Amino acid sequence: MAARRKDDKGRVLKTGESQRKDSLYQYRYTDVYGKRKVIYAADLKELREKEDEILKYLSVGVDYAAGGITVLELLERYISLKQGVRYNTKVGYQFVINLVRKEAFGRRIIRDIKISDAKQWFMKLHRDGKGYSTIGSVRGVIKPAFQMAYDEECIKRNPFTFKLTDAIPNDSKKRIALTSEQEATW
Numbered sequence: 001m002a003a004r005r006k007d008d009k010g011r012v013l014k015t016g017e018s019q020r021k022d023s024l025y026q027y028r029y030t031d032v033y034g035k036r037k038v039i040y041a042a043d044l045k046e047l048r049e050k051e052d053e054i055l056k057y058l059s060v061g062v063d064y065a066a067g068g069i070t071v072l073e074l075l076e077r078y079i080s081l082k083q084g085v086r087y088n089t090k091v092g093y094q095f096v097i098n099l100v101r102k103e104a105f106g107r108r109i110i111r112d113i114k115i116s117d118a119k120q121w122f123m124k125l126h127r128d129g130k131g132y133s134t135i136g137s138v139r140g141v142i143k144p145a146f147q148m149a150y151d152e153e154c155i156k157r158n159p160f161t162f163k164l165t166d167a168i169p170n171d172s173k174k175r176i177a178l179t180s181e182q183e184a185t186w
Helices: 042-060 071-080 087-102 117-129 132-151 180-186
Strands: 015-018 025-030 036-041
Touching: 025 042, 036 042, 071 087, 071 132, 087 132, 087 180, 117 132
Parallel strands: none
Antiparallel strands: 015 025, 025 036
C-alpha cells in the first residue's frame, strides 16, 4: 500500500492537493477544456473551500476560468457581437459602457455577482441621481449580456432577471398633454 501524502502538521492530503516548501497549499485540477490549472491558499481549510467551489462548477459543466471576466469585459464582448445596429443604439451602448467603466461594479468578476448585488448596484445608481429610465436602459444592455454568459455556461444563472421595480421605485413623471386652452394660447 502506498504511503499517503501529508502536510507539515500531519494531516492527510486529498488527490490533487499538496503543500509547497513555503507552506502554501495548492490544488491542481483539469478544467473543462482539458488544461491543467492550479489554485493556491494559505491554509488547508481555505484551499478545500476553493476546491469545493471548483468541483461544484465543473460538475454543472460551468467553465470556472471563463466566468473570471469582469462585467465591463462581458459588456464589451456582448456589444462587439452586435452587428447592423443603428447609430442611436450604438450611442446608447457607449453610454452604458462609459457608466459601467466609472463604477466599481464594472470591475467585479461575473461569476461572483448575485441577484442582491445587482439590486444594490441599481439602488446605488438611483441614489447617485440616475433616473428610472436611465437605469432601465442600463439594464436593457446588461441583462442580455449576462444572459449570453449564462447561455455559454460561463455562469450558473443570470443575476439580472428580476423586475426593475423590485429594486428601485418608478419615480418617472408622466407627461401631461396640453389642454385645448393651453394649446390655443400656445
